[in-house]
Amino acid sequence: MIKYDLHSHTTFSDGRLTVPQLLERATEKGVDVLAITDHDTTAAIQPAKAYIEQNNLALELIPGVEISTRWESFEIHIVGLAVDPQAEQLSELLASQQAKREARAKEIGVRLAKRGYEGVYEQAKELAGDAEITRAHFAAALVERGVAKNIQGVFKKFLARNKTGYVPSSWCDMATAINAIKAAGGISVVAHPARYQMSNKWLRKLLQEFAEIGGQGMEVAQPQQAPSERQFLGQLSREFGLLASQGSDFHYPMPWLELGKNLYLPKDCQGVWQFWEENEEC
Template identity: 55%
Template sequence: MLVDFHSHTRFSDGLLSPKELVQRAVDRRVDVLAITDHDTTAGIAPARAAIAELALPLTLIDGIEISSGWQNHEIHVVGLRLDITDPALQAFIQGQSEKREARAIEMGRRLEKNRLAGCYEGAKALAGEAQVTRAHFARYMVEQGIVDSFQQVFKKYLTRGNPGYVPHNWPDMTEAIGIIKQAGGVAVLAHPTHYKLSNKWLKRLLHDFKAAGGDALEVAMSQQSPQDRINLAQWGNAVGLKASQGSDFHLVSSWSDLGRNLYLPKDAEPIWQDWPELTAVAP
């Protein structure tokens, strides 16, 4: 059974519509997919409608990826199997949306101050019905020829110390975990090796995540060394966190695709091991 518990649609910073995403998952032989858009669940209903319309052999898990803060770092928490109709969750999502919009407006103002006019408006147009993210700014700036690549956008403009950078105002990681648990979900630490932490600080993050009520960490990702995968499984086991896996899919590329290179080390305990909705899925 191939599961991918981390993916994005156009409702956040992915390039595919929910319908295109679920079709891509089936084409890639993914059996179980979680849609985990940034701070929104808006893509889930159209994805379910597409699965029914096309009679796709795919099990969909309701999910979200919440932006939060821990020790002055931006930390992402994936929520899986949550009740997306939960009023407290939807109120929280609305608050996150307002924070994202205010941050995007300020990014645009700072870039304009540095003679880069129209970036907010361009990013907003690219986002469409989605919330504006830094990825939309990056896409617009590349399309306008301001820079040659996404990497250059972040290096020159959108990271700390650069003209368009705006500090985040996300809720504490403990609050993010709490809202997921309140909505009946399980909380997973997303891409733990992406935060540029030393091993000592990463282990401290895992400890704090568990202490705050976290359930698992992403052990398997599409791009990582075998040793990183083994380390994450061992460190998660040491603090009592189960293992999840996800491609963090945004778009098809030479280095990224749904289900790519996703497997757990033999000593990792899958977070989905006892989920009843997966018992009928082919092994």
């Protein structure tokens, strides 16, 4: 049986493993098909392809990206799978997203500085290195300063809505992301739909609109998940005619979350991989 993990991150965004480290770990954990889906960048894809080829890894790479979007009052993440990283429309969108991310990061730094936390932006940039800066880098910087015990604590105290360092996002809308992914030959997937803290009524509204504007899939299976949630999301994928995806959303090793761990789709769900399998046959 093929083991798919279609949502992972590297140090090119907010993951803690380099491309080689991620690929070696995926192989070690028995993953057969891995998608790298860094936030608003495809910079890891070419190095990953080269590393797999040079080291003859028994691992199929699915080029991907995770795009932040705005829908109603929610920030919704759209994963693009099997994309062409060089596609013009996608590249232009990601450049725009990266500029917005940088502007937001600078404003977060300004707001934290006003509360007495000077230089956090510069510290977060140093932690990010060549990666796209994210709120996780700010959280890591503040943990280093001892203002909270862990990243979750920083978000709760400083970076969540209505907190000191919260800056509203100005991401693109869902249709823009879906169109760019489609133009790049890929399939668009709603990431972790159960995490958006919305009612089932709103979740159905999201998925209905997503499908109506050309979205094709949704994540159904994740490692940390009650069986009832997985079954419910599988039901929604069938209800709205969306292909079902599975992914760990791996950022770094944790006791309760691992590459390829506890990933399977409920019965009667159509796997998102049939999208690129069918395209390969054409």
